[in-house]
Amino acid sequence: MSQLRFGAADVAGIRLAISPVWETVSSMWALDEPIRHAVHLPWIDRARVTLRRPEVAVRVRPLVELTRPRRWLPDFLTPPAARPDVELAEQLDQIAATPPAVVVRDLLATTPRRPLSPFGRALLGDPRRLLPQLVTAVRIWYDEAVAPDWSRIHALLEADIAHRAAVLAEAGAGQFFGQLHPTLRWLGDRVVSDDPWRLDFDLGGRGLVLNPGVFAERRVLWNLLEESPPGGTYPVRAVGTLWEVGPAPSGDPLARVVGSGRAALLHLLDTAATTTDLAHRVGMSCGNVSQHLSALLAAGLVARTRQGRHVLYRNTEAGMVLLRAARGE
Incomplete structure (x- = not known):
């Protein structure tokens, strides 16, 4: 000790x-x-x-x-x-x-x-x-x-x-x-x-x-x-997501509902992340990630908070319900 x-x-x-x-x-x-x-x-x-x-x-x-x-x-x-x-x-x-x-x-x-x-x-x-x-x-x-x-x-x-x-x-x-x-x-x-x-x-x-x-x-x-x-x-938190790249797999049932790009973001937002962080991890541009996040935000599937100079996104309970259903949990 x-x-x-x-x-x-x-x-x-x-x-x-x-x-x-x-x-x-x-x-x-x-x-x-x-x-x-x-x-x-x-x-x-x-x-x-x-x-x-x-x-x-x-x-x-x-x-x-x-x-x-x-x-x-x-x-x-x-x-x-x-x-x-x-x-x-x-x-x-x-x-x-x-x-x-x-x-x-x-x-x-x-x-x-x-x-x-x-x-x-x-x-x-x-x-x-x-x-x-x-x-x-x-x-x-x-x-x-x-x-x-x-x-x-x-x-x-x-x-x-x-x-x-x-x-x-x-x-x-x-x-x-x-x-x-x-x-x-x-x-x-x-x-x-x-x-x-x-x-x-x-x-x-x-x-x-x-x-x-x-x-x-x-x-x-x-x-x-x-x-x-x-x-x-x-x-560091969420190290398991560090090397994840690309959109959600085509077999992901959530991707068939919300699209592969938005599904990929929802899978990563069990923990809070910035737009830049998400862009690097899913292999999209920051602009594309921002568009997807805006749609998810409007649908009530993610929430946005500001912490200092950072804007963080994270799944809402509604988003987690969708994820759990898609994962069969």
Whole structure:
């Protein structure tokens, strides 16, 4: 069990952000354990082909070695996002600027669970020379394997953040952490996390940056060291819809009633989503999705709410009745 202790300034300093570097680094776990990450098999199949290309494999090797299954990640490799719309290049610059002493400290913090890999040992001995190779490996892996699907991934993460931000604003920290993940409990001045790591951190007025993670499938993952910038990654909602594409199948009885495009949207709107998110997931233009949503809204099958700068759509009870009938539930 771990706990993070909050002061008033820390509660006020809770932030939600998308971290491109986290998604890039943690995607390696899916390649190593495809059964555990079976939801990502469409991406895994493509990424493995990419990694087999010799010119990619040799340059990505440093990242591969630091992200072996069940190996803790050094904190400097996954820095909390400095702002909600941070770009990969900014995070890579932050990693590249890590002082050698911090690289050494963070690498040693990962060793209680597994010994360092050969590259990890080399980086421990000469961080100033080898850290640029690691930064290059992350950039290349993003460009080759993550960037082609980034708009789809980003849309899912953005929809999750819109939902979580609304819970935090409307219900407060207790409900926010209670709904963030089943392993978390809010005890008034601390978050208790049901995990095997036994961390005990005082945030000390620094706040906490949280990002949803596509490849974080079981627990909330925290930075390892109290002196690192406080950050955590929680499993994103509705990850099972990430790789769904195209309209509803022709055999779907609901499609025969409302049309394949509108049926596809209804199947996805068990959880709230934005127009952009839906467009990426069904392979339509935003304009076409908006037209379908307008028709579903007029028919009372979906509802629309605004949360900050986001407009979210979700099935109404009438829409759910149609879905349950079509699914034979």
